[in-house]
Each structure stands twice: as structure tokens, then as C-alpha cells.
Amino acid sequence: MPNNIKRNGPRSAPAGARLKRDHKPKAAVAKPASPAGDGLKTRDVAVSALFSVLIEHRPFDDVFATVSAGRDLAPRDRAFARLIATTALRNRGALQAVLSTYIAKPLPEHIGRLDEILLAAAAQLLLLQTPPHAAISLAVDQCHADTNGKRFANLVNAVLRRLSETGQGRLESLDNVALTFPDWLLSRWSKTYGAAEARQIARASLVEPALDLTVKSDPELWAERIGAIVLPTGSLRCAQAGRVEELPGYSVGAWWVQDAAAALPVKLLGDVAGLSVLDLCAAPGGKTAQLAAAGAEVTAVDKSAGRLSRLRDNLTRLGLSANTVVSDALTFTSETQFDAILLDSPCTSTGTIRRHPDILYLKRPEDVAALAALQSKLLDRAADLLKPGGTLVYCTCSLEPEEGEAQVDAFLARHTNFARRPIMLDEATIPMPWRTRDGDLRTVPSHFADLPEGLRGLDGFYAASLVKSS
Template identity: 75%
Template sequence: MSNDRGARFGKRTPQRPRDALKPSPSPSPTSGDGLPARDVAVSALFSVLVEKRPFDDVFAKASAARALAPRDRAFARLIATTVLRNRGSLQAVLRTYLEKPLPEHLGRLEHILLAAAAQLLLLQTPPHAAISLAVDQCRADRNGRRFGNLVNAVLRRLSESGSGRFASLDNATLTFPDWLLDRWSRTYGVAEARHIARASLSEPPLDITVKSDTDTWASRLNGIALPTGSIRCSHVGRIEELDGYADGAWWIQDAAAALPVKLLGDVSGLSALDLCAAPGGKTAQLAAGGARVVAVDKSAGRLTRLNENLQRLGLSAEVSVADAQSYTSEMTFDVVLLDAPCTATGTIRRHPDILYLKRPEDVAALAALQAKLLRQAARLVKPGGTLLYCTCSLEPEEGEDQIAAFLAEHGDFRRRPIALGEAVVPLLWRTADGDLRTLPSNFPELPEGLRGLDGFFASMLVKSDC
């Protein structure tokens, strides 16, 4: 079933305990009345939900076109991502104030209502600002201008009595696509699937990988040092203004994404090939560990950003624009890292647009691509070397099943299980075969706002010496 359920405010409104975000204060925009920031948020929502385009791409384009100041940009992003994480519940509440469903083909009207509802129910925006600017947006839209009075009335009623109704809803069921919840229920069990879904709908904290001295930097950044070696911070403002950023002391990287390279141990002096390298967090880890790194990606633009990050960090790597499916080299490598393209269902908390962009058939299509990439990567590993495969997907076809199929086809490789004494990987995160499997519901013991982890899978495969 499509994850467009409830589109145009249909009739589905189950009343069960909700799993939505708790309200948090929203930053005040700095440009005039805040209309440009709200316009960018609505434009990005329309692009994701109607045109099925990736959020980061459309948001960057829309915010640049309006020349938003950093604070306005942050506010626009917060509105849009809050809607994406809570769309099902927001639609359900709005429905209760509409006598009949909205007509089709009303341009941005639905998204204006959703953005305003998110501000009123979740972001603690003053009602007069959220309502009046939503009405202004509606009247400026040629398809929705005749509904200005309706929008005003609905949002006023919502601001007065919507919180209780919103709090009674099951946001995970209403917002997640059925096919994905069903998949996770089969793979992880019904209870764990719900834990994963709830965690995936929470706004993530900021995770940082440092070159050295984790405890000192945790203190300087007002964060906590995770058992895995990453630093975790709550709301921090602009990244570029944080202590140590300009000096290249650290980089942004989810704690789960930082684990695969750590499993390799000491990489000093080793030759390492990072396929599908952008945005470059693992390239930086390998380079910081003393490896001689070749970073390959088919996107020249993404490699430009990777190079900029390496320059800021004072690290070096040989960078090559190439498709990993056909990449060849005159040499083989001690380590080949393949962070393969995937459905990215483990990163919904950071990329909630995945809920609206991915389809069930994507799993099989991407698994087929991963198999091709693995076969090519295997050719580039020197005898005795290690092939490190990882994805940020929660789907077994892109993780456990992929490795089982690879080993059945490649008798010259064997799995290197994660050592039981590996300090950075709790036993719970090791699969029965000794691979790595993290879930968004991990770290439940941390304080609220600091919990969770990207869903990640990694397997280390060693090539025989002969």
C-alpha cells in the first residue's frame, strides 16, 4: 500500500496513544514577518510530497532562491521536517475541523495547512503569527486563494482545541507506510518494529567524530562521549560556529556510520579504497587512522564537498570520479570499503522524506545493484585483505541476505566476525553470524533528545591468501 494514505485528508483516524514528537520551541525568524521562511518550507513540502523529489535537494534550492538568513533557513527546515515526521497525525487532526475533504488540485493549500498545524501543535509558534501568515500564503496561491477564510477558521479552531486530539493519535501508524511497518514486523517482530518506527520519527541529536581526545572534546562541545567513541550533542545552533570546526578537529557523522571503519582496527599504513565515498565520513576516518586512501564516487559535485571537508580537516586522499560498478585499478588494496547505495530505511530520523520517496520495489532493485557492486569490489581486494560492506538499510535483503549470497558465490572469502571483546560494539548489536546490526531504537537508556542511532549493517569479509 502506498504511503500516501490520508492524502487530501481522507477518513482514517484511529484513536490510540500517539508516538509523535513532543513540542519544542521554534526559533523566531529574522527576516521581517517570517513569510519567506514559511514559503520555503511549504515549497519544499510540495516538492517532496507531490513531485517526489529528495528533500535536501529541493530545500537547498528553495532557500538559496529566497536568500534566507541562517536563522530563517533553520526555521524553514524545522517546519518542513516536523511535517514530514508527523504528517499522518497532522492530517488526521485537520480533518476533524473540515466539514468535507478539500477539493483536488489546490496547489500548495494542503501543505500550507500542514505547515501551520505543525507550528501550532508542535513548535509552539504564537497562534497569531502562524495563522495570519498561513492565510497570507493561501491568498497568494492562485489555486488556494478562495479558501483563505476557511484556512483562517480551521487553524483558529485547531489552535484552541487541537492539542488534545493530536496527543491521542498513533503517529507511527498514521505516518509510516504500511509496507515498511509490515516488513519490519516480519524481520524484527511487531513490538521492536514499533520501537524502531517511534525512534525513526524523532528528531536526531548531533553526532561528531573527533580525530583524538574524545573526552576533552565532549566537554568543550557540551556533549557526551558515547561508548562507541562518538560525541553526541543536543541542539547546538550553527555547526560552523562550534568550537573546533574551523580548526578541523572533528566532523559530523552518525555514531552508527562511524562504527564500520572502527571494526577494522589499526589501519595505519594500509592501502584503502573507499567506493561510493561521498559524503566522506569514512574516508576521513581511514585517512585520520593513517591509511593511504583512494576515494571513489560517481558524483563530481559530492566529491568536491568531500575534498573541501578533507582540506578543513587537514587530511588527504586520492579522489577519483568514477562509477563503482566499473571502477578498475592497477593495484589491489588491503581494505576495500563499500558503503553501498541502499533504501536508507535506517536513516529516516535524519531523512524523513524517505517515508514518501521509497517504494517496496526499491528493495529488490537496490539489492541487485549491491550484488553487482560487491562482485566488483571483491576483485579489488588483495589476497589476505578485507572487504568491508555496509548499508544504512534495515532490510535484510540489503544486509544479512546480501552477505549470505556473496559468500555462497565467492569461496575465496570468509566472514571475519566482530570480536566479542570489541569494546565499541555492544553484544546486542552483533548478529548471530558476527556482523554489525544497529537499530534506530538503540541507546534507549540515554536522556530524551539524545537517544537513538541510525540503522546500519556491516560485515567484514577476508580474502584468502592464495
């Protein structure tokens, strides 16, 4: 990774950290990296991914796949590298505030990956219960290997030793929500949901989520075999699942990974057996799999050939099939119209911060309007591709009303031949608090708060069912 990029803003530590005991970063149970030589490679993958997100502003999943690809890490080490990086991103504000108390002087601009090395080490020491000697010595080794960071090796050693001795109490006194969340996003949520609920949503968004699975059949059977619970929505939830590929049922294609909220929009289409269904913006393919498993004749469209290739691989593992088309949804054409359409539109993804904490650092206020404009065009295109009498389900994983309720209101104003169809599923599947006044779906990360710790939360999703007149 390049290490000479000039960073914006002063190099001094954050001043005046806000203290509040309402939200304390929680320690995670980490599986340490293999002891024989791979510890440094593991930390280097984590730090490289952090640098790419925070300095180069690149999506975490993309950069993590890139930086870990050539390192020949064991699956356990790769998972630990990912855990270090995502833990650091979720708790960056509080971790930086603690680190700043041990750095007396402002740092110069060209410091290589020093910030990310310290951040990753702090996450290990204060949140992942990594033995201090391992976290500190490996961080110092990383400094020595960094062209612009090696002059700070003694500083890193001193700071991290003090952090390991007295940092825990300081961390627990800090308000990680206020320190980590961008002000513009908290302000938006306060306006939309109220200040109290906005804070609950933010807190839930900073907790590492459990693993959710969608099963083709027999959820109770697979829950018992996997050691999961069956949620009221029908999804399976596992607290500590380990490697997905090693779980019972993976090799025989009994289930696929899909957040419980993401599994709900397809349900709004009702019985799709035998229907021609267009899945626009289909990758990564969880909804395509749902439609195919329900007996639909699915056409899955996505502009990314690579993502569609992975979608096809997953369908093959599941024993399912769909017609896949590499195309921009805006320019996709078909000789015939479809009985039903699912449009899972590109969006700011602010409802999925719990799974993708890099969103906190990559999204900007202006992205909301830009993506809302794209969503409007996609909805208009979907309307043309739908048969009279057919159903269009529009959904996003955004918590912003411009990408949800307001988007659908504007669509209905443009297309008078469409009408909303309120949710018709039972209240056990979609509780009343998850339904808007117009009968649309709206989930938030703070839902499922009554479940045991480690099993709480839900991605933020919006979905509306729109019927075209005959």
C-alpha cells in the first residue's frame, strides 16, 4: 500500500473527547492468529485494509479481498485480520481518543501507516483481548517495515505499553457513538426518527452482527444442526458460527447467508411459483436464490460480471437456477414484460453499517441526493418492464427517507397507473412496528432488541409493494 499520501487535517490527537457512560465499546472474543510467523502477516492485512478505507476511501470488502489474496493466510488468520479491521472501524472514535491521551505532541504529516498501526493494536489490546506482548511487538515490527513509519517505532512501543496498562478504563468512559459517527448522519437520523431512537439505531449499528441464514426448507431442523435459533421472520441466526463453509448444510446447499431484513422484500411479492420475475441489481444474489427456491422463473440482472459470476456459483451450490444477464439496469431491455419485478436499488446502505462499518467513512451527505436521483430512474425503468396487473417491489438498505418513503411517494405521483399494496403478511412475520403508516416495510438496526446479547439487531431496510393497474 502507498504510504506517502498526505492526510487532511492536523496530526494532533482529538481534543476535548466527549465523555458519556451511555455507550461503552464492548470487548469481543477473538480467535488469535496462528503463532508461527503468520501473526505479522495477519496484522499487516488488517492495517493495509484500514489504510485503504480511511486514507484512500476504498470499500472495505474490495480492499480486504485484494490485500489478503496474496498473503497465503490460513482461514483462521484471515478471519482474525478481518476482525481486527472491522473492530477498529466500529470503535475508531473512542480508540483514537484514548490513544491521543498518550501522545503529547502533534505528529507530522508524512507518517506512513502509523495511525492505522496504532488503531489496529489498540483494538486488539482493549477490545479483542489479544495478549499485550503479541499486539505490541507486532505493531513495532510493522513500524520498522514501514518506510515513513519506522522512525516512530519507539513511540509506538511506549504508547501501546501505557495503553495496555491504563487504557481500558479510559475507553469505557467514552461515548463511542458520538466519537465515531459522522455528525451529518446522526443529525439526519435525529430528524427522521427522533433523537432517542436515532441514538439507539447508532448504538446497534456499532455492534458486530450475528450470522443470518435463509434456508430452502426445514428451518427448525437446520437450526438444531447448526446451533442457531429460528427468528419469527423465518431466518436462522447464529451467534458464533465460525467458518461458514464448515457449517452443516453448506456443502449440500441447504441455505445461504442473508440478513434477516434482506430476506423480507421477496416475501412482499407473495406466491411467485411459475411467474416470470425480474431481479434488477441482483448481486450478491440472496434474493435471486429466494425467488428461484420459491419456484419463480428468474431473470437476474447486474452490471458487474464478477458479482454475477459469484451469484451463479452460489446458485450452483444451492441447486437452483436463474437466467443471468450482465447489463446496467437502466439500459436492460426485454422482448416481454415480467409478471413481477424486484428492484433492490443501489443506495447509501446506511442501514447496513453493522455489517459494513466502512460506510461511516465512505459516505457523504451529498450521496443521498445523487443516489435518490438514480433510484428514481431505476423505478421508471422497472415500471416499463412490468406487465399490467404485475407487482413491483422496491427496496433499499438505506435508513434515509429520500431513498425510501419519499422515493415511492414521488414514483406514485409520476405513475398514476400504480398503487401501493400494504403489507399483507401476518404480524408474527412482520410486526406492526416495522410497518409505516402507508403499509410499507421499515426495519432499523435496533430491532430484535429483546433477543439475548449476541443475537440482537437487524439491518435497516425499506420496501414497498407497488401494483400496476390492469
